[in-house]
Amino acid sequence: MKEKKVTAAFLSRKIKMSVLGFNKSLSNESMKIEVLEKIALILEVPVSYFFDEVLSPKEAQTDTLIHTLTTELETLKKELQLLKIVVENQNFLIQTLREQKLKT
DSSP: OTTTTOOHHHHHHHTTOOHHHHHHHHHHTOOOHHHHHHHHHHHTOOGGGGOOSOOOHHHHHHHHHHHHHHHHHHHHHHHHHHHHHHHHHHHHHHHHHHHHHHHO
C-alpha cells in the first residue's frame, strides 16, 4: 500500500469493509480472495502482487491476463452504464417530440 500511496482507510472504504476489520485481516494475513481481487483492481496490480511465492511464467502470464481482463470488464461496465443513460435520454427526447407533434 505504501508503494501505491493509499491508506488502509481508503482501501477499506473502497471495498466496503470496516477499517477495523480490514486492519485485522491485514495483521492476521487472512483475507478472502474476493477481497484481494478487489484491492488488486483498485491498486491496478495483479493478485500475485500480494504473495511472496514465485509464480511460474505460465502462472504469471495467466495472472496478468486475468488482471487485464478484469480491468477491461470494469471499463466496459462503466461504458455500458453511460450508454444506458444516453439511450434513456434519447427515448425521453423522442417521446417529448412525439407529444409536441400530436399537440400541433
